[in-house]
Amino acid sequence: MKKASLWLAVLLTAALLLGGCSQGANTDQPDKGADSQAHQEDGGERTIVDLAGNQVVLPPVEKIEHVVIVAPPLVSTYASVVKDTSKLVGATQVALAEANPLILDKLIPNWQRITTTFLTGYASNTEELLKLNPDLILVYGGAQKEGLENVKIPVVDFYIDDQVNETWSVEIDRLMREIFGLSGENSLQKEWDKANEQVAGILAQVKDAPKQKGLMIMSNTGDKITVRGAGTYGDDWLLKSGLENVAGELKGESIEVTMEQIYTWNPDIVYVFRGLPAAQYLGDAIKGQDWSQVQAFKTGRIHDTPRGVMNWGAPCADSPLMIQWLAGKNFPDKFSEAEYKGIIKDYYSRCYGISLTDEQVESILNPNQGMAGK
Structure with missing residues (x-):
């Protein structure tokens, strides 16, 4: 009896120990179904x-399959950062119209298949938008959220109250990298640092010369x-490029002026930036506008802003090139x-992974070539 009792005690102790280990295992390793839900x-x-x-909840990077971009400059940053544009299913027509088609063919080969008709101006037609089955919508400011109020899709706002090209182009690059889980190793800030060094060297050589007067036409x-x-x-x-802005006495982005005001500024x-091309100014071909009285006309210094992946007059992924140009x-x-053309080729190779021909570089720098009488 004593031997039987001893064996019974041993068995009971073993059962208790095994039970305790089993409970510990359940605590540390929940069942696979619960673990999967927690990971998600x-x-x-x-x-x-x-x-x-705004705080925005985004899906996992690998589940972002369809992207819609309402803000024009963001298309250039998307092409630069993400590079695979096959997931870009919807965008504003402005972004594509303001870009160079030769460059779009190389950087965004699906650009002509990207849907633009869901937008009227910058307001989204909700029904048409939802047909695109977007996982993510990128906008700039409250006006571009019109039509998105009741859409249960993450909307990321790239609005910043700062009209500085370097600041915003760098910030949209940074946020785009965060959204798509990409490193900042090749960030746009590094490209700006190179560009700023180049420009600083040029401006240092002319620091004692009288400031030239510049004017940027919005349209x-x-x-x-x-x-x-x-x-x-x-x-x-x-x-930033070393000029005085003659329109700096006015405040705002699209201020209407007369030729008489421009003659005074001279x-x-x-x-x-936009509208009739520089060739029409220089050809004195704009009815009702006599540009021949303006100093810039007399020296042939009226220029269209270049167009690469975007019109360089707006902050975009090409902005470090704009300040150098x-x-x-x-x-x-x-x-x-010649030196500058080499910089463009190196930049596009480094930032976009493509090689530009001489013809493509010329098309960037002279986007409206041959339009003097059109």
Whole structure:
């Protein structure tokens, strides 16, 4: 009996020990179903803060299959950062119209298949938008959220209250990398640092010379001329490239002016962002506008802003190239065009992974070539 009792005690102790290990295992390793659900909630979705200060819950990067972009400059940043544009299913027509088609063919080969008809201006037609089955929508400011109020899809706002080209182009690059889980190793800030060093070297050589007067046309339809005044991206371009903005006495992005006002300002250099091409100014072919009285006309210094992946007059993924191009146009004896063309080719190879031909570089720098009488 004693031997039987001893064996019974041993068996009971063993059972208790095994029971205790079993409970410990369950605590540390829950069943696979529970573990999968926890991973999806904790490690799948991400919460980011967009540039407007909103907290946005995003799906896992690998589940972002369809992207819609409402803000025009963001298409260039998407192409630069993400590179695989096959997931870009919807975008504003402005982004594509403001880009160079030869460059779009190389960077966004599906660009002609991207849907643009879901937008009227920047307002989304909700029904048409949902047909695109988007996982993510990228906008700039409240006006571009029209039609998205009741859409249960993450909307990331890239609005920033700062009209500085470097600041915004760098910030949209940073946020785009965060959204798509990409490193900042090749960030746009590094490209800006290179560009700023180049421009600083040019400006140091002319620091004692009188400031040249510059004007950036926002748009010229022939009937109406608007300019870029103080506190705008256009103003920032002119000042950072060593010019005085003659429209700096005005404040705002699209200020209507007359030819008489332009004659009073008499700018040395004119940059044309949108509207009628520079060739029509220089050809004195704009009815009702006599540009021959302006100093910039007399010296042939009226230029279209280049168009690469985007019109360079707006902050975009090509912005470090824009500031160098401006410095070269402002001070042509300090920065040769041949050197600058080499910089463009190196930039596109480094940032986009593509090689540009001489013809493609020319198409960027002279986007409206042959349009003098059109």
